[in-house]
Amino acid sequence: MLSVVVAPWAGEAEPVFVRAPDVLHDAASTMKVAVLAALVRSGVNLDAEVPVVNRFESVVGGEFGNDPDWDSDPLPWELLGTHVPLSLLAERMITHSSNLATNLCLARTDPRAVAEVWRSAGATRSSSPRGIEDYAARDAGVHNRVSARDLVRLLRSIGDVPELLELLERNEFRVDLAAGLPSNTRIAFKNGWFPGVRHCVGLVHPADCPPYLIAVCYTGPLANGADHTDPAARLLARISAAVWERRDAISSLTAARRPGAPSARAR
Structure with a gap:
């Protein structure tokens, strides 16, 4: 299943292109944007030092831990048993997509705060009620799900916090959407894969x-789970490149939909 949403950034403009926009997919690491927003909006002291541990409370009771073999970032694992600033964990959660850092950040907020982030963004279908690798919760039917439309809404909702967008621009995994753009193009983004x-x-x-x-x-057999060489990442890059080629039409298409506006012509 492939879902696509393209929309202007300005204002509350509606998407100019959608394909299966409300189909739910497993969230993978895209839910880390909602965790980041919940952490920042909670007012927690990001300079505070927190213990780096690998035991977390499951939302269905009991505890769980992360598997380092399923994590894309070795640094938090090297810091186990130490104390580090929460800001460092928040950064690694986004820039290196660390699963361990994500659950440590989530432990400093809670699923209700993350749910409020989705609600305030106007999301209608997406939610991320559990931590990453909380398999007991997954087996009990508690799933992190996203739709392409809600991901666009989520990213738009943090536009009033420039430092969050700046952090997303430092994402190290410049594959999929970023790979479809000219190399010097600014993009604030978060990817997710397995x-x-x-x-x-x-x-x-x-x-x-x-x-x-x-x-x-994208959900399907093309995705092999590799960090950088995933064939599905190349598919996303081709879609990104195709949208880039029509970038000058995106805002004009929105203007053309307003009552009385002249029709826009896409190249």
Whole structure:
């Protein structure tokens, strides 16, 4: 299943292109954007030092831990048993997609705060009620799910916090959407992947036209789960490149939909 949403960044503009926008996919690491927003909006002291542990409370009771073999970032694992600033964990959660850092950040907020982030963003279907690798919760039917439309809404909702977008611009995994853009193009984005799933949502800043939002979610056999060489990542890159080629039409298509506006012509 492939879902795509493209929308102007300005205002509350509706998408100009959708394909299966409300189909739910496993969230993978895209839910880390909601965790980041919940952490920042909670007012917690990001400079406070917190213990780096690998035991977390499951939302269905009991405890669980992360598997280092399923994590894309070795640094938090090297810090086990120490104390580090919460800001470092928040950064690694986004820039290196650390699962361990994500659950440590989630432990400093809670699933209700994350749910409020989705609600305030206007999401209608997406939610992330459990931590990463909380398999007991998953087996009990508690799932992290996203739709492409809700991912666009989520990214738009943090536009009033520039430092969050700046952190997303430092994402180290410049594959999928970023790989479909010219190398010097600014993009604030978060991707997520594991075998069978590849997603990405981003805010693209072309130098020659207004910025735009794009979310692509793919669930299927093409996704092999590799960090950088996933064939599904190349699919997302091709979609991103195709949207880039029509970037100057995105805002004009929105203007054309307003009553009395002249029709826009896409190149």
